[in-house]
Amino acid sequence: MAEIKTAQFQSASGAAIKDPILRRALTQVGGGFSEARLDAIDEVGEDVWESWREEARRIKIHALDNLDYYLELLHDRVTQAGGHVHFARDATQANEIVSRIANSRGVKIATKSKSMVSEELDLNKTLEANGVEVYETDLGEYIIQLAEETPSHLVAPALHKTKEQVSELFHEKLGVPLTDDIEEMARVARVTLRDKFLQADLGISGANFLVAETGTLVIITNEGNGRLCTSAPRIHIGITGMEKVIPSLQDLAVFLRLLPRSATGQRLTSYVSMVTGPRRSEDEDGPEEFHLVLVDNGRSRLLADPDLRESLYCIRCGACLNICPVYGKIGGHAYGWVYPGPIGAIVSPTLVGLGQAKDLPQASSLCGACREVCPIKINIPRMLLHLRHKLAESPDESERAASTAEKIAANGYAWLMSNQTMLTAAKKVGRLAQTPFVSDGKVSRAPLPLVSKWTAARDLPALPKRTFREIWEQELEGQGEQQRAARNRDNDIGQDGNQA
Amino acid sequence: MTNQVETSLGIPRDEFLAHVRRSLGRGPDVLQPDVSNPVLQETLAQMESRAEEARRRLEAERESLVDRFAETAQLRNWNLFWTGSSEHAVSYIVEVAQAHSGGQVARSDQSALTDLPLDDALESLGIRSVLVKRGDERTQDSLRQQIVESGVGVTGADFAVAETGSVVVLPRQGLSRLVSLVPPVHVAVVRPQDVVGSLDDVFLFRRLEYHGNGGDMGSYVNFITGPSRTADIEMKLVVGVHGPREVHLVLLG
Numbered sequence: 001m002a003e004i005k006t007a008q009f010q011s012a013s014g015a016a017i018k019d020p021i022l023r024r025a026l027t028q029v030g031g032g033f034s035e036a037r038l039d040a041i042d043e044v045g046e047d048v049w050e051s052w053r054e055e056a057r058r059i060k061i062h063a064l065d066n067l068d069y070y071l072e073l074l075h076d077r078v079t080q081a082g083g084h085v086h087f088a089r090d091a092t093q094a095n096e097i098v099s100r101i102a103n104s105r106g107v108k109i110a111t112k113s114k115s116m117v118s119e120e121l122d123l124n125k126t127l128e129a130n131g132v133e134v135y136e137t138d139l140g141e142y143i144i145q146l147a148e149e150t151p152s153h154l155v156a157p158a159l160h161k162t163k164e165q166v167s168e169l170f171h172e173k174l175g176v177p178l179t180d181d182i183e184e185m186a187r188v189a190r191v192t193l194r195d196k197f198l199q200a201d202l203g204i205s206g207a208n209f210l211v212a213e214t215g216t217l218v219i220i221t222n223e224g225n226g227r228l229c230t231s232a233p234r235i236h237i238g239i240t241g242m243e244k245v246i247p248s249l250q251d252l253a254v255f256l257r258l259l260p261r262s263a264t265g266q267r268l269t270s271y272v273s274m275v276t277g278p279r280r281s282e283d284e285d286g287p288e289e290f291h292l293v294l295v296d297n298g299r300s301r302l303l304a305d306p307d308l309r310e311s312l313y314c315i316r317c318g319a320c321l322n323i324c325p326v327y328g329k330i331g332g333h334a335y336g337w338v339y340p341g342p343i344g345a346i347v348s349p350t351l352v353g354l355g356q357a358k359d360l361p362q363a364s365s366l367c368g369a370c371r372e373v374c375p376i377k378i379n380i381p382r383m384l385l386h387l388r389h390k391l392a393e394s395p396d397e398s399e400r401a402a403s404t405a406e407k408i409a410a411n412g413y414a415w416l417m418s419n420q421t422m423l424t425a426a427k428k429v430g431r432l433a434q435t436p437f438v439s440d441g442k443v444s445r446a447p448l449p450l451v452s453k454w455t456a457a458r459d460l461p462a463l464p465k466r467t468f469r470e471i472w473e474q475e476l477e478g479q480g481e482q483q484r485a486a487r488n489r490d491n492d493i494g495q496d497g498n499q500a
Numbered sequence: 501m502t503n504q505v506e507t508s509l510g511i512p513r514d515e516f517l518a519h520v521r522r523s524l525g526r527g528p529d530v531l532q533p534d535v536s537n538p539v540l541q542e543t544l545a546q547m548e549s550r551a552e553e554a555r556r557r558l559e560a561e562r563e564s565l566v567d568r569f570a571e572t573a574q575l576r577n578w579n580l581f582w583t584g585s586s587e588h589a590v591s592y593i594v595e596v597a598q599a600h601s602g603g604q605v606a607r608s609d610q611s612a613l614t615d616l617p618l619d620d621a622l623e624s625l626g627i628r629s630v631l632v633k634r635g636d637e638r639t640q641d642s643l644r645q646q647i648v649e650s651g652v653g654v655t656g657a658d659f660a661v662a663e664t665g666s667v668v669v670l671p672r673q674g675l676s677r678l679v680s681l682v683p684p685v686h687v688a689v690v691r692p693q694d695v696v697g698s699l700d701d702v703f704l705f706r707r708l709e710y711h712g713n714g715g716d717m718g719s720y721v722n723f724i725t726g727p728s729r730t731a732d733i734e735m736k737l738v739v740g741v742h743g744p745r746e747v748h749l750v751l752l753g
Contacts, residue, residue: 158733
C-alpha cells in the first residue's frame with residue numbers, strides 16, 4: 001500500500017502554505033476548473049443539473065445498498081464475455097494478483113493509464129520488484145513517476161509542478177534539451193511513450209465505472225493513453241475499487257454527463273472507452289486476455305458504517321478539492337495519502353486507520369462548499385462532523401484528536417458561556433490581563449499554552465473595551481421606543497440627538 | 501498462448517461477497533438478495549418496442565438532429581466538412597491525406613467508406629491506402645506496423661451523437677481499434693442515418709444488441725469527441741498527445 005504520511009498533516013500543511021510555487025499552481029487549478037464547471041452548468045441550466053445530480057445519487061444509493069448483488073452480476077457478466085474477475089481483500093493481495101498474471105505470462109513491459117486505486121496500492125513498486133518495467137502514460141502521471149512523487153490532485157496529478165520543473169525533469173531523465181514550450185514537452189512524452197505502447201505486453205487501467213448488466217469497464221480520458229493501454233498490448237488488466245459498479249448500461253448516461261463537467265468543465269472528454277471482455281475471434285485486434293481486479297482494501301468498513309457509506313458514491317471528479325478553501329491553500333500532498341481534499345479527509349481515515357489520520361477531519365472550516373459542488377450530492381460536512389465525533393468519543397486513547405488540556409479548556413469554555421455572571425466577570429479580568437499583549441486590536445503572541453498554539457499561526461482579536469451588551473445598556477436601550485414615539489409625533493423637530 | 505489462467509486469483513468470490521454482505525448488515529442466511537431494479541427487469545420485447553419508438557423519433561427528427569450534431573461536433577473541435585456529393589467528400593479526404601499522410605493512409609473496411617471511390621483517388625496521387633481487412637495475409641503485427649506508419653486514419657461511424665458531438669465506433673470486421681487512434685490525423689465519415697440524439701439512444705441500442713444477442717455486444721464501444729488533449733502542465737491546453745491532434749468529420753447528405 002502507498003506510504004501513509006497522514007500523521008504529519010500539521011507540519012506538512014504548515015510547509016505547503018509557505019510554498020509560493022504551490023500557491024500559484026493552486027490558484028490556477030482552483031479558479032480554472034471551478035469557472036469551467038460553472039460555465040458547463042450554466043449551459044444546461046440549474047434545474048437540469050439538479051435533476052441529473054438527483055438521478056445519479058439515486059443510482060449510487062441503490063448500487064451500494066445492493067453491492068453484493070451487483071458485484072455478483074458483474075462477475076458473471078465479465079466471465080460470460082470471456083474475462084477473468086479476481087477479488088482482493090487488501091493491497092497486498094491485489095498487488096500479488098497483478099504480479100502473478102504478469103509473471104506467469106512473461107510480461108516485460110507494462111503501460112498504465114491513470115488509476116488512483118493503483119496509486120493507493122503502490123502497484124508499480126510491486127511490479128517493478130517482480131521484474132516488470134512499468135510506464136505511466138497519462139502526461140501528469142508520467143511526470144510524477146519520473147520525479148518519483150505522488151499525485152497531488154485527483155484529476156491533475158502534477159499540478160504542483162511548474163513547466164520549468166517539468167522541463168528540467170525531462171532534461172535530466174530523458175536527456176532532451178531544456179525548453180519552456182509546453183507543447184514540446186507533450187511531444188517528448190508522446191514520442192517516448194509511443195514505443196512503449198507498442199512494445200508492452202500488458203496494459204493496466206483503472207475504471208471510472210463498471211456496468212454490472214453487461215460486464216463493461218468504462219474509462220474516461222482525454223489524451224488517448226487509456227485507449228492505447230486497453231487496445232495495443234496482448235493483456236489488459238483493469239484494477240479498481242469494488243464501489244465503482246453501477247447496475248445498467250442505461251445508468252451510465254447521467255454519469256457521463258456529470259463527471260467531465262464537474263471535473264474539468266468539459267461537456268464530454270475526448271474519449272470514453274468501454275471494454276467488455278477480451279477481443280473476440282472476429283475482431284481485427286485487441287487484447288487476448290481481459291482481467292478485472294476488484295479491490296476492497298478497507299472499503300467494506302465504509303460500507304458497514306451507515307454514517308460513512310455515502311463516501312463510496314464518490315466518482316473522483318475533484319470538484320470538492322477545487323472549491324475547498326483548505327485544499328486551495330495546502331494542496332494535495334499535505335493530506336499525506338492518495339486521496340486529498342474534503343473527500344480524502346473522509347476516505348483516508350477509514351482506509352488507513354482513524355488513529356493515524358485524526359487531523360484530516362479537522363482540516364475543514366465546515367463551510368459546506370464541497371457538498372454544494374458534489375455531483376452526487378455527498379454530504380461531506382456531515383461525515384466530517386461524524387468523524388470528529390468518533391475521534392472525540394473514541395475509547396481508544398490514540399484515536400482521540402484532542403489532548404486532555406484541550407478537553408478541559410473546551411469544557412471550561414462551555415461552562416463559562418452558559419453562566420452570565422461568570423462570563424461578565426471573566427471579560428473584565430481578560431480585558432485587564434490582555435493589556436500587555438495587545439497591539440493594533442490583536443493579540444499576536446499569547447503567553448498561555450493553548451492560546452499560544454492558536455496565535456502561532458493566526459492573530460486573536462483582542463477583547464474590545466466595551467462589549468456589545470455594555471454598549472446596548474449604556475447607549476442604545478430605549479432608543480427604539482423613542483423612535484416609535486417620535487414617529488407618532490406630528491413633527492420630528494426637537495428630538496434628542498442621541499443617535500450614535 | 502495457452503489460457504490456463506487460474507480463473508480466479510485472490511480470495512474466492514463467495515468469500516468476498518459474503519464479507520460485503522455482512523458489511524451491508526444482511527443476515528448470514530441471505531445468499532441471494534432480492535433486488536428489484538425495474539431497468540434490469542425490462543424484457544427484450546419491452547426493450548425492442550422502446551428501440552422501435554426511438555428509431556421512429558430519430559427518423560422524424562433526422563434533419564434537425566443532423567444539424568445539431570454538426571453544430572455540437574464543431575464546438576468539440578471537429579473540422580467539419582458537410583457535403584451532399586461523394587465526389588466532394590473524396591476530394592476533401594484526399595486533400596487531408598496530401599497534407600498529412602506522409603504517403604500512407606490507413607482506412608477501415610466499413611460500409612460508409614466502401615461507397616466512396618477513395619482508394620483510387622489516393623493511389624492516383626501516389627498515396628498508399630492500407631485497408632484493414634480480415635482474411636488477408638497480414639499478421640496482426642504487420643497490420644499494426646502499417647497503421648503506425650500511416651499519417652491519416654479514415655473510419656466510418658456506428659453512431660454520431662448529437663448531444664455530445666461524438667463519433668462512436670464498435671468492433672467489426674475490417675475495423676482496427678488503432679485506425680482512429682494511432683495516426684496523428686483521424687477522418688470520420690458520418691452518414692445521416694448514423695446520427696442519434698443522445699447518449700441514452702446509444703445505450704438503449706447497445707443494450708438491445710447485448711440482450712438480443714445472447715449476452716454479447718462486442719468487445720468495445722469507443723466514443724471519440726474531438727482531438728486528443730491534455731492540460732496536465734500548468735493547466736495549459738495542448739492538443740494532440742497520444743491520440744490524433746487533428747480530427748475531421750466528413751458529414752454526408
